[in-house]
Amino acid sequence: MADSQTTVALNIGSQRIGMAVFEVSKNGGLILKDYGSETIVADPAMDSTRVSQTRVAVADLAQRLKVGKVKARYALSGQAVLTRFVKLPPIQGDDIEQIVTFEAQQQLPFPLNEVVWDYEMIEGAASEKEVVIVAIKNDALDEINGAVNDCGLGTAEVDVAPMALYNAFRSTYGAPEEPVLLIDIGAKSSNLLYIEGKRFFTRSVNIGGSSITAAIAKEYNIPFMEAEHQKISNGLVALGGGHTEQMDEAVAALAMVIRNALSRLPAEISRTTNYFRSQHGGSAPRRILLAGGGANLPYTLEFFQEKLNLPVEYFNPVRNVAIGKGVDPAVIQREGHLMGELVGLGLRGSGKSEINIDLVPVVVEQSRAADRRKPFFIAAAAVLLAGMAAWAVSKNLAAANAAEKQKLMEETRDTIQPIKSRIDGLLKREASLRQIASAGYAGTETDRAFWMDLVAELRGAFASDSVWLTELEPINGFSAAKALEPKTAANAKAQNGRPVVKADFFNAQYGASSLADIQVEQPQQQGKGARNAPPPGPPVVTANAIRIKGFWRENAKAQNVVYDLLKNLRDKSSVFKFTVADPAAPAKTINLGEDQNLGKILTISAVPEKAGDLGMPFEITLPLAREVAIK
Secondary structure: OOOOOEEEEEEEOOOEEEEEEEEEOOOOOEEEEEEEEEEOOOOHHHHHHHHHHHHHHHHHHHHHHOOOOOEEEEEEOHHHOEEEEEEEOOOOHHHHHHHHHHHHHHHOOOOHHHEEEEEEEEEOOOOOEEEEEEEEEHHHHHHHHHHHHOOOOEEEEEEEHHHHHHHHHHHHHOOOOOOEEEEEEOOOOEEEEEEEOOEEEEEEEOOOHHHHHHHHHHHHOOOHHHHHHHHHHHOOOOOOOOOOOOOOHHHHHHHHHHHHHHOHHHHHHHHHHHHHHHHHOOOOOOEEEEEOHHHHOOOHHHHHHHHHOOOEEEOOOOOOOEEOOOOOHHHHHHHHHHOHHHHHHHHHHHOOOOOOOOOOOHHHHHHHHHHHHHHHHHHHHHHHHHHHHHHHHHHHHHHHHHHHHHHHHHHHHHHHHHHHHHHHHHHHHHHHHHHHHHHHHHHHHHHHHHHHHHHHHHHHHOOEOOEEEEEEEEEEOOOHHHHOOOOOOOOOOOOOOEEOEOOOHHHOOOOOOOEOOOOOOOOOOOOHHHHHOOOOOOOOOEEEEEEEEEEEOOOOOOOHHHHHHHHHHHHHOOOEOOEEEOOOOOOOEEEOOOHHHHHHHEEEOOOOOOOOOOOEEEEEEEEEEEEEEOO
16 A cells, blocks of 8 residues: 555545545556445534544544555545635736735634645636635644544545545536536535536535434434434435325425425525625536435435426546446445545545645644655765765875875984984074174173263253262162161161272273172073083173262252252153162152152262362262163
8 A cells, every 4th residue: 555656535524434545547547446434423412522433433444445554635524624715816926825825814713823724726707816725723633633643544635525526526527618516415514516617616504414313303302313313214305296195104204304404405505606606706507416425315316406496416426437346336336426525535646636725734744844854864964974984085095194294204303313403502502602792792882872871861960050070980789779778877887889990990000900899600501501502701790870979069059959950860861760669568669869768869968078178079879770781
């Protein structure tokens, strides 16, 4: 049964469950390979058990026909769905989907997310476009689909009985010019199909076999099941003109009850015909076809001929269907008018149906989506695997090439390593010599410029006819923090810094140094590079402060003139450092030029040292902005 040319059709009616197995012949026609049906209780009082009864009936048919675990196409009764025929405005093909969705929102009494719906474009009157919209509540469809799936059958498509009947009619009778009315009398409802050429219209009315049974039960005050038994065993439809006069009185009475109950259907047909003609531009039918289990009562055909005054015949959907060897022709002949939905579903499987409605349950849609994605997943996986294989091959080749290059480079490295060691030593020695040379020449030039800048700053800051400088003395090891310490008896005579130049430098012999004898530690070379280092140069003596001496003479500001000139130097100097770290709080700084600090670095006399002197001496020691090499 897994053959793609095989279709398992299932018609789920209110009382009758039918199943058929079709195959497609070589010329494209249908072959009925197997057929069976089951009847369930149609008592309205037992509606709550209808799904479970359907499940049992479908399971029995699947087992009897040996269909196995295949995907079936099944049809829902017209009463179970909502069907709307809507005329569309003149639109382009690209806009149909949006227009139909809008119309579905307007026509259906439920939000679209609560229903499963589908549509099909059909021919309307003249040049009008018309669409049939079919919908069913999600939970109702899931309940029915679950009953089918519980029996081991999958879901290929979900059709609707009126659409399946229409497909069967078109396959059997073509597109007749005269209007035809197909009356499918079911247990709970009857489907009315108006067919005119390629046009059709359908409506489901709540009149069927159960209505007749209910009328019998009410008339004779008997249970529904007993009334159903009486209808099947003794029931017939009474006709006019003294038709029941020759019958048994009980049979005649039962026939009249059945006639009266069935007479409601011609009235509904007349009302539906008027609606079809006025709203859809259709024509009144000129021929009647009967189908469904409700047409099995004797004289039903004659009753509709009498009421509708039109020729009536039974619908024969299997006329163009080949009967397989395993099917009893007598059964098909007797029940052919009951098989319209099954033939329509078989045509769906062969691809020769005119209307293709598919109400897809959510689980089926998810399964279909997964099936549609499988080829892409497989292709993607194949591409991924191929890419990974190519990547692995390329990586292996690259790794082999890299290993070979690494080996070659290691051999080359071992060869040139001794040479590299000698070159590195020479480069280090060159760098050291370059550093010494650079420091010596460049540093000397920088230091020379520093002393020139210092003299220039002092000359500019102390430009006054009341003050003159007599001596500049470089100092080594001066500590501004020590100078700020309070003077005590212990440190009053302590020397802060040492003069770099000898006090009697002017008496030095020619060629002798005038610098004071200051011991400077020479850094020691250590490590492997010591032997390659250049020889140490002479020790370098630096100055970090200048002691300035001079005189001031009488003037309007007196000795304050020195203070003012010193403040002027503080504001403009780039070679002296007037801010030092606070010994008590290193994070803070102290300004040597402030009034409270000047007295600690400035010594000034208010009277001449001896009689006859024209000026009073002063002395100030100022830290330099940087240490400056002296030699």
